[in-house]
Amino acid sequence: xxxxxxxxxxxKLAAHPNYVVTNPTELKGKWNEHFEKNQPIHIEVGxxxxxxxxxxxxxxxxxxxxxxxxxxxxxxxxLDKILEAELPNxxxxxxxxxxxxxxxxxxxxxxxxxxxxxxxxxxxHEKRRLTHRSFLENYQTILKPKGxxxxxxxxxxxxxxxxxxxxxxxxxxxxxxxxLHASDFEGNVRTEYEEKFSAKGQPIYRVExxxxx
Amino acid sequence: xxxxxxxxxxxKLAAHPNYVVTNPTELKGKWNEHFEKNQPIHIEVGxxxxxxxxxxxxxxxxxxxxxxxxxxxxxxxxLDKILEAELPNxxxxxxxxxxxxxxxxxxxxxxxxxxxxxxxxxxxHEKRRLTHRSFLENYQTILKPKGxxxxxxxxxxxxxxxxxxxxxxxxxxxxxxxxLHASDFEGNVRTEYEEKFSAKGQPIYRVExxxxx
Numbered sequence: 001x002x003x004x005x006x007x008x009x010x011x012k013l014a015a016h017p018n019y020v021v022t023n024p025t026e027l028k029g030k031w032n033e034h035f036e037k038n039q040p041i042h043i044e045v046g047x048x049x050x051x052x053x054x055x056x057x058x059x060x061x062x063x064x065x066x067x068x069x070x071x072x073x074x075x076x077x078x079l080d081k082i083l084e085a086e087l088p089n090x091x092x093x094x095x096x097x098x099x100x101x102x103x104x105x106x107x108x109x110x111x112x113x114x115x116x117x118x119x120x121x122x123x124x125h126e127k128r129r130l131t132h133r134s135f136l137e138n139y140q141t142i143l144k145p146k147g148x149x150x151x152x153x154x155x156x157x158x159x160x161x162x163x164x165x166x167x168x169x170x171x172x173x174x175x176x177x178x179x180l181h182a183s184d185f186e187g188n189v190r191t192e193y194e195e196k197f198s199a200k201g202q203p204i205y206r207v208e209x210x211x212x213x
Numbered sequence: 214x215x216x217x218x219x220x221x222x223x224x225k226l227a228a229h230p231n232y233v234v235t236n237p238t239e240l241k242g243k244w245n246e247h248f249e250k251n252q253p254i255h256i257e258v259g260x261x262x263x264x265x266x267x268x269x270x271x272x273x274x275x276x277x278x279x280x281x282x283x284x285x286x287x288x289x290x291x292l293d294k295i296l297e298a299e300l301p302n303x304x305x306x307x308x309x310x311x312x313x314x315x316x317x318x319x320x321x322x323x324x325x326x327x328x329x330x331x332x333x334x335x336x337x338h339e340k341r342r343l344t345h346r347s348f349l350e351n352y353q354t355i356l357k358p359k360g361x362x363x364x365x366x367x368x369x370x371x372x373x374x375x376x377x378x379x380x381x382x383x384x385x386x387x388x389x390x391x392x393l394h395a396s397d398f399e400g401n402v403r404t405e406y407e408e409k410f411s412a413k414g415q416p417i418y419r420v421e422x423x424x425x426x
Contacts, residue, residue: 174377
């Protein structure tokens with residue numbers, strides 16, 4: 001996602017340690033102590049402008065949510081939504097999704113969300129896709145046994161790739177939607193991206209999958 | 214598929230024992246003796262009017278093909294295509310696809326094709342779908358280890374169901390196409406159904422999957 005650079009963004013994030021975690025390695029294995037309630041933790045890798053993670057946190061007060069976003073100028077837009085909502089069950093992490101196994105203990109996380117991840121369509125960039133097996137290894141490490149990955153995208157090529165990648169990694173596909181918005185799926189929280197692409201008539205693809213171990 | 218009943222169809226099929234197998238249980242484990250050449254065997258469960266199986270047999274002389282079609286009045290249309298093509302590597306079996314493990318020895322078959330199978334959209338009819346786990350058990354029995362199932366359909370609900378059914382059975386999804394005709398897939402042989410539905414602008418879904426054992 002490209003947004004205008006905001007030189008003040010890092011400072012603003014640092015000014016809200018209650019919502020933006022700056023010492024993730026210190027919290028490894030102890031994330032629930034940092035939340036108001038000790039309850040299952042769901043993370044979103046690539047949380048963008050935060051509409052999904054904040055919407056989910058509102059809808060599910062019995063879950064703790066952590067949004068992970070590398071781009072500081074984007075993460076600060078998610079912070080604004082969190083500040084407005086004043087929710088006790090959502091935090092932000094302004095870092096690289098590839099580093100999550102440094103920040104979370106094995107089995108500390110209950111579910112991973114991936115929404116409208118960068119498709120990296122060129123074969124030479126395959127390893128950068130968030131559904132590449134190297135990322136799946138990380139998710140498996142930090143997830144509880146049989147932990148779930150919920151993924152949605154409007155990108156046909158990325159969805160085709162990801163279904164095969166999940167399956168070839170040994171994950172089980174629990175349910176698949178080839179046109180989410182035309183389905184009877186309830187409780188969908190739309191991302192900013194999803195609203196934009198759906199308005200163009202593009203179908204939204206979704207899958208729920210789990211690791212066997 | 215509904216076609217006009219043809220009272221003479223059974224007699225016509227019986228008149229061509231060279232192409233239409235009437236004693237499948239006797240051939241169990243010995244199918245290759247019934248073909249001109251001893252080579253891998255691919256079957257199509259629900260071969261309909263035969264355009265796919267005959268087209269594949271033309272394109273792949275190094276494979277023996279068997280089309281299985283329950284409806285006599287439909288199977289006779291496939292017979293006409295075979296008679297016209299005079300191919301040594303394709304046979305028809307006018308029987309129920311659910312009985313294949315009575316007709317083929319364990320490991321006798323190399324690949325199973327399913328094309329535009331009846332979607333049976335009602336949940337109460339789930340067991341009739343050719344990608345239900347009870348059918349997958351049969352395919353696994355007659356297929357060689359790591360045997361493949363290649364499935365295509367225009368039916369979104371059946372495709373969503375089938376991907377999950379394959380995965381939950383323990384099969385691995387090798388590749389997925391969400392719009393086959395817009396892809397660079399080569400060697401696609403269209404069925405009668407496929408031509409009709411594709412002309413309406415409907416995307417054709419396809420998956421190649423294999424059993425682990």
